Amino acid sequence: MAFLEITPLLHAGIGGRLNNIGGQTDLALLYxxxxxxxxxxxxxxxxxxxxxxxxxxxxxxxxxxxYHLGVGVSxxxxxxVRWWQxxxDKGEPVAQxxxxxxxxxxxxxxxxxxxxxxxxxxxxxxxNAGAQNWLAVAYESGTGVGADHEAAVRWFxxxxxxxVxxxxxxxxxxxxxxxxxxxxxxxxxRWWQxxxxxxxxxxxxxxxxxYHxxxGVEKSDVEAYFWVNLAATSIEQKVVRxxxxxxxxxxxxxxxxxxxxxxxxxxxxxxxxxxxxx
Numbered sequence: 001m002a003f004l005e006i007t008p009l010l011h012a013g014i015g016g017r018l019n020n021i022g023g024q025t026d027l028a029l030l031y032x033x034x035x036x037x038x039x040x041x042x043x044x045x046x047x048x049x050x051x052x053x054x055x056x057x058x059x060x061x062x063x064x065x066x067y068h069l070g071v072g073v074s075x076x077x078x079x080x081v082r083w084w085q086x087x088x089d090k091g092e093p094v095a096q097x098x099x100x101x102x103x104x105x106x107x108x109x110x111x112x113x114x115x116x117x118x119x120x121x122x123x124x125x126x127x128n129a130g131a132q133n134w135l136a137v138a139y140e141s142g143t144g145v146g147a148d149h150e151a152a153v154r155w156f157x158x159x160x161x162x163x164v165x166x167x168x169x170x171x172x173x174x175x176x177x178x179x180x181x182x183x184x185x186x187x188x189x190r191w192w193q194x195x196x197x198x199x200x201x202x203x204x205x206x207x208x209x210x211y212h213x214x215x216g217v218e219k220s221d222v223e224a225y226f227w228v229n230l231a232a233t234s235i236e237q238k239v240v241r242x243x244x245x246x247x248x249x250x251x252x253x254x255x256x257x258x259x260x261x262x263x264x265x266x267x268x269x270x271x272x273x274x275x276x277x278x
Contacts, residue, residue: 024051025059032062032072041072052083060087061095068098068108077108088119096123097131104134104143113144124155129162136167149180160191165198172203176216185216196227199270201234205243212247221250226259230266 028047031040045066051059064083067076081102087095096119102108103116117138123131136155139148153174159167172191175184189210195203208227211220228244248256 021051021054021056021059024048024054025056028059028062041066043072045072052086055090057087057090057092057095060084061092061098064095064098077102079108081108088122091122091126093123093126093128093131096120096126097128097134100131101134104138113138115144117144124158127162129159129164129167132156132159132162133164133167133170136170140170149174151180153180160194163194163198165195165200165203168192168195168198169200169203169206172206176206185210187216189216196230201231204228205231205235205240208247209243212243221247222255222259225251225256226262226266229260229263233267 024047028044028051029035030037031047032044033039045063048059048063048066052063060083064080064087066072066080067074067083068080069075073079081099084095084099084102088099100116100119100123103112103119105111105116117135120131120135120138124135132155136152136159137143138145139152139155141147153171156167156171156174160171168191172188172195174180175191176188177183189207192203192207192210196207204227207217208224208229208231210216210224211218211227212224213219217223225244225247228240228247232240232244251259
């Protein structure tokens, strides 16, 4: 259906609600996604602003993110922080996450790692998986809080269990080296597998080397080559290519051809998906 056919229907349904938050946020989303109307981020921001000024925390988050990314408005990190702060003060976890990272990195606000970590904690304690991962990173690196690898592992695990791939990779690494947690090669490989399947290149490499030496998994150079070869398409370091080539020498020509075809199919089925910055 053409835009001219569907737009009147949208405005007929939403028109009576354009002075309230629900109608404004609905229309902003339609313009942002180009659903039934031509995609227009500037118009989306106009409607998000109307809802944000009425106190919609979701619209405050979206408008802040638009300013942070420069989508639909001129990039302005200070303005992004101003809108995130409004929502964060009301307990909105995504706003708290964004505000925490802004303070940690000094984007749009004076850098204050301790304040940033506290905002991350507020969001993490509400179950926000991204905040749980970043709070773990703060504990791991001692950013804005005393370094505590046991606490880092606890928060990485919470985020990993919600499917956050970087957290799954980090949890696996802590388990492999016994850093902040009892060493467990089997559990390490299990979490690397989850992260590898989501496209984390270093998880693919670590999982491949685990298969090559039989650490936490049954030794298999076919599986080892598969994962290390995938990693080599993203990681340009020499050691990754050298490891792949060493493993390849243990495969027959038929095995090598089969696993390379498997890699090709995997790559086709796993095109990189754009991820939100926050």
